[in-house]
Amino acid sequence: MTESQPVHTKYSNDSSSATASGSAYHVPPPATSRLNGGSANTKTRSVHAIVDSVFVDNRVKRSSESGKNTRGSSTLGRQDNVTYVGYTFYKSLLAVMFFFYGIFRYCQLQYNKSKLKIFDILNSPSNTPQLIRQDVVKLSKIPTRLAVILEMKPVGDVGGGLHGLLNDASEVVCWTVSAGVKHLTLYDHNGAMQKNIDQFRDEVYEHLSMYYGPDHVPNYAVKIPHYNQVFYNKKDSNDSKSKVSIEISILSNRDGRETIVDLTRTMAELCSSKDLDVKDITVDLVDSELKQLVGQEPDLLLYFGPALDLQGFPPWHIRLTEFFWEEDNNQVTYSVFIRGLKQYAGCKVNVGK
Numbered sequence: 001m002t003e004s005q006p007v008h009t010k011y012s013n014d015s016s017s018a019t020a021s022g023s024a025y026h027v028p029p030p031a032t033s034r035l036n037g038g039s040a041n042t043k044t045r046s047v048h049a050i051v052d053s054v055f056v057d058n059r060v061k062r063s064s065e066s067g068k069n070t071r072g073s074s075t076l077g078r079q080d081n082v083t084y085v086g087y088t089f090y091k092s093l094l095a096v097m098f099f100f101y102g103i104f105r106y107c108q109l110q111y112n113k114s115k116l117k118i119f120d121i122l123n124s125p126s127n128t129p130q131l132i133r134q135d136v137v138k139l140s141k142i143p144t145r146l147a148v149i150l151e152m153k154p155v156g157d158v159g160g161g162l163h164g165l166l167n168d169a170s171e172v173v174c175w176t177v178s179a180g181v182k183h184l185t186l187y188d189h190n191g192a193m194q195k196n197i198d199q200f201r202d203e204v205y206e207h208l209s210m211y212y213g214p215d216h217v218p219n220y221a222v223k224i225p226h227y228n229q230v231f232y233n234k235k236d237s238n239d240s241k242s243k244v245s246i247e248i249s250i251l252s253n254r255d256g257r258e259t260i261v262d263l264t265r266t267m268a269e270l271c272s273s274k275d276l277d278v279k280d281i282t283v284d285l286v287d288s289e290l291k292q293l294v295g296q297e298p299d300l301l302l303y304f305g306p307a308l309d310l311q312g313f314p315p316w317h318i319r320l321t322e323f324f325w326e327e328d329n330n331q332v333t334y335s336v337f338i339r340g341l342k343q344y345a346g347c348k349v350n351v352g353k
Contacts, residue, residue: 112328119335125178127211132178135338139345143299147185147321148172149311150304150332152192159331165192166200168304168332170207175337177218177246178211184248185298189311191252194224197231200250205233218245225294226254253312255294260316263289290316297321300344304332322347 125131136142150168153160159168169186176184186193193200201222208217221244222231232244263286270276291297297317303309303325310318324340 109328112326116326116329116331116333116335119339120333123335123338125175125334127174129174129178129211132175132334132338133180136179136341139341141345142179142341143181143322143344145183145185145296145298145300146176146181147187147298147301147313147318148304149187149301149309149313150193151188151311152190162192162196162199166196166203167207169193169200170203171332171334172337173204173220173246173248174207174211175334177208177220179341182246183296183298184246185251185295186248187251187311187313189253191254193250194226194252197222197224197229197250201231201233204248208233220244220246220248223247223249223295225249225251249295251294251314256312256314259290259293259314263293287316290314300324300340302337302340304329304336306330320349322349 123135125135148169150165150172152162152165155161157164165188172186173184204220204222205217208220212218217233220233223229267276267281271278271281294314294317297319298321300322301313301318301324303323305325306328308323308325322344324336324343326336326339329336
């Protein structure tokens with residue numbers, strides 16, 4: 001096997017390709033839709049749906065068959081009455097089961113929310129890196145690379161809009177720096193952080209100033225692999241990569257499956273033009289190229305949502321990643337962050353051959 005050369009993919013900075021391929025559209029899981037609220041999830045509409053499902057006969061009527069069978073109309077009428085009674089009985093039974101399940105799920109939701117509130121009280125660092133460090137020192141190991149999936153909430157919600165997203169991302173950066181993790185990947189599906197990178201840098205700097213003081217802000221680097229750009233905490237800084245305390249990578253849905261498609265298309269074009277031998281295309285080559293285009297695989301991935309929703313996160317980079325999320329949680333809190341680190345400290349990764 002000959003030594004292969006790096007493959008240069010043809011990136012398109014225009015977001016139209018993402019919309020055309022369909023990956024820009026994201027459907028959240030039912031748990032997320034429920035916690036987000038909205039008119040479709042009100043109690044009144046739920047009651048109306050149950051009543052309609054029980055008392056409204058929405059079966060498909062076979063008008064064509066009833067018109068042909070005129071002789072046995074009385075027999076068919078009796079059969080329809082029996083069928084309607086059985087149909088109503090089973091729908092009523094289903095509604096009763098749905099009602100009791102709704103009560104059970106409501107109690108479970110309140111229990112999980114109460115549990116999360118207790119965790120928030122017990123794990124409250126109060127913007128103090130020393131307290132976070134004390135929590136981390138007790139762990140047997142911490143991840144070398146951490147990934148976090150964030151999402152922009154509606155403007156009307158608490159912590160919603162772009163400011164809420166940047167605030168959550170900045171808090172995660174401060175927790176990660178205080179915990180001693182050197183590499184952090186922040187992912188949002190629509191790429192809002194990538195589009196507002198200057199605001200993100202300012203928000204991170206302000207939060208780190210609150211944690212460490214204005215005179216002791218740790219150096220950090222912000223990378224956007226899709227655009228091959230690197231920013232530092234100060235615009236006039238000439239610090240090298242080795243001097244930063246944390247390296248932050250900003251990803252979006254464009255860095256997921258579409259990157260794999262672009263790489264595959266580029267390899268196919270190189271093979272057709274005889275610039276690349278088919279025998280040189282191996283798993284190791286694809287792995288190395290994707291690491292150059294997107295980044296390294298994280299050890300731990302945190303999601304601050306009610307149910308695990310990867311939202312198009314790069315699938316190639318989570319083959320051996322540990323996942324953590326709290327059921328029925330919808331807030332970016334330190335308690336979820338430290339509990340994720342504790343779970344990673346107690347897990348054992350078995351790599352097959």
